[in-house]
Amino acid sequence: MGKLFTVAVNIKIAGSAQRQIVRGIIRFCQTSAAWRLVEHQGMPLALSPRLVELDYDGLITTLNSASDLHNVKAGRSPVVAVSQGLWAPNISVVCSNDTLIGEVGARYFLDKGFHNFGYYGASRYQWAALRKKGFCDTLKRAGFTVATQQASHNVNIDKAMPRLRRWLSELPRPLALMASDDMPARHILAACRELGLQVPEQVAVLGVDDDDILCEMAAPPLSSIMQDCDRIGYEAAALLDQMMKRKQQSYRVIEIPPVRIIERKSTDITVIKDADVVNVLRLIRERANDSPSIKSLMREIPMSRRTLERRFKAALGRSPADEIRRCRLERAKLLLRNSTLKISRVANQSGFCDARTMAVVFRREMKTSPSAYRRQFRDH
Numbered sequence: 001m002g003k004l005f006t007v008a009v010n011i012k013i014a015g016s017a018q019r020q021i022v023r024g025i026i027r028f029c030q031t032s033a034a035w036r037l038v039e040h041q042g043m044p045l046a047l048s049p050r051l052v053e054l055d056y057d058g059l060i061t062t063l064n065s066a067s068d069l070h071n072v073k074a075g076r077s078p079v080v081a082v083s084q085g086l087w088a089p090n091i092s093v094v095c096s097n098d099t100l101i102g103e104v105g106a107r108y109f110l111d112k113g114f115h116n117f118g119y120y121g122a123s124r125y126q127w128a129a130l131r132k133k134g135f136c137d138t139l140k141r142a143g144f145t146v147a148t149q150q151a152s153h154n155v156n157i158d159k160a161m162p163r164l165r166r167w168l169s170e171l172p173r174p175l176a177l178m179a180s181d182d183m184p185a186r187h188i189l190a191a192c193r194e195l196g197l198q199v200p201e202q203v204a205v206l207g208v209d210d211d212d213i214l215c216e217m218a219a220p221p222l223s224s225i226m227q228d229c230d231r232i233g234y235e236a237a238a239l240l241d242q243m244m245k246r247k248q249q250s251y252r253v254i255e256i257p258p259v260r261i262i263e264r265k266s267t268d269i270t271v272i273k274d275a276d277v278v279n280v281l282r283l284i285r286e287r288a289n290d291s292p293s294i295k296s297l298m299r300e301i302p303m304s305r306r307t308l309e310r311r312f313k314a315a316l317g318r319s320p321a322d323e324i325r326r327c328r329l330e331r332a333k334l335l336l337r338n339s340t341l342k343i344s345r346v347a348n349q350s351g352f353c354d355a356r357t358m359a360v361v362f363r364r365e366m367k368t369s370p371s372a373y374r375r376q377f378r379d380h
Contacts, residue, residue: 005244008038008054010061010068011082015182016211017229018062021082024233025060033241058244060236063088064125078243080236085125090251092243094236096227097255098127100337102134102178104225105206107330108261109176110142111281113272113316114204116172118147120164120188121180128180131208135178141365143317147171151184164191173202174271182207182214182224189218189266200269210262220265228256255376257337276301277315280308284323294320328352329361336374343370 013019029035038056058078063069064085072079072091081093109117119135122128136146149167152160168191179185185207189199197203199220207215210224235254272278283297297320298305312320332350335341344355347370352358355370362370 003245004034004036005057005241006038006055007035007240008056008059008061010059012062015209016213017209017227020227020229021233021236024230024235025237026233027230028234028237028241033237035241058240060233060240063091063093078240080240080243082232082236084127084130087126092239092252094232094239094254095127095256096229096232097257098130099134100255101208101225101227101258102131102136103138104134104258104261105131105178105208106135106138106142108206108267109178109204110139110316112176112204112267112270114174114176115144115271115317116175117144118149118171118175118177119179120149120151120167120177120184122152122184123150125180131178131180151180151187160187161191161194164188165195168192168197168203169195173197174269175203176206176267177203178206178208180208182209182211182222185222185224185266186214186218189220189222193219200265200267204269205266206261215262215264218266223262223264223267225261226259228259232256272315274311274315276303276308277312280312280320281316281323284320285327294324324351325361328358329365332358332362332370333366333373336370346370 009022009025011018011022013022029037038054056077058080059072060080060082061068061072062083062085063072063081064083066086069086069088072081072088079091081088081091082095084093084095084098106117117139119132121132132148136148139146147167149164151164164187168188177188179188185205188203188205192199192203192205199205205222207222207224208227210226215222215224235256239252239254270278272281280297280301283300294305298308301308303311309319312318312323316323318326328351332346332352335346335349339346341349343358347355347358350358352361359370362368362373366373
């Protein structure tokens with residue numbers, strides 16, 4: 001048995017995401033570490049104002065306020081943060097890949113055929129800003145603009161509602177709206193009810209966190225992007241354990257991809273009305289890994305190629321060839337993030353004819369190489 005470390009955990013467990021992070025920490029403690037968690041007033045969690053008074057070997061904390069940062073910097077023990085609320089270059093972080101969360105939301109709405117987009121979220125937190133950037137940048141690359149509105153976190157909904165209603169009433173519909181997390185998404189749903197806007201027929205709403213209570217009790221039930229919070233907690237605990245054993249600070253940022261979108265009634269709609277285009281989309285997505293060609297698709301579609309191109313462009317704003325490349329690119333990005341396959345194998349399994357072709361598409365669409373993209377998702 002190694003040394004028994006005393007660890008402080010400063011996480012407010014108000015929502016399901018925070019609880020899942022703590023569960024991941026507990027899972028590491030039960031299976032891989034000899035830790036004693038600092039208790040305060042009978043609770044196994046330490047509050048920020050007390051951190052400077054407590055004696056501990058290591059700390060896992062959120063960084064969402066100036067007081068969090070002040071009390072963390074006042075300590076001398078290794079620290080791992082489990083959020084990017086504030087920018088702290090000298091503190092190790094294990095958190096969600098918030099830019100990717102925004103990208104996932106944008107691609108989800110693009111796949112449903114939306115042309116009008118909005119983003120509503122808090123600006124005081126870095127994680128919210130990164131989600132907004134991922135959402136807006138992805139849609140900009142697809143040729144769309146995004147209407148944005150700042151949400152004030154922890155503000156009474158009655159105070160936020162007048163400005164939110166004005167903003168929503170001015171936006172074109174059908175509208176795809178992503179919120180920085182589930183609570184502002186619920187505010188959007190409330191504003192839509194007050195304005196008489198139908199969800200999802202006129203406004204589709206997507207949150208982040210998949211807080212099951214907030215989402216299931218919403219009217220209508222709220223779709224949300226699920227983060228891998230249990231893994232965040234486990235990886236944060238593993239990193240802190242290494243830092244305490246080495247008795248040195250080694251600043252790292254580990255970003256964990258989101259799990260998936262949990263679709264509920266608030267986004268259960270496809271805007272594309274052209275049944276033939278929907279069928280072509282289905283064929284492309286089913287066969288994207290097998291290098292489908294427009295010619296091969298035409299054998300199953302009862303129309304000319306010119307007609308298909310015209311109707312596809314009218315429905316989605318892009319051509320069938322563009323959609324094939326997009327699907328291949330998304331598959332390649334997934335494999336690069338979540339596998340150790342060689343670049344050539346990634347290209348083959350994504351439907352590209354070779355690694356060179358995939359690299360050309362990557363540089364054009366993502367402004368980086370496949371190898372550089374993969375490194376973004378490795379520990380650094």
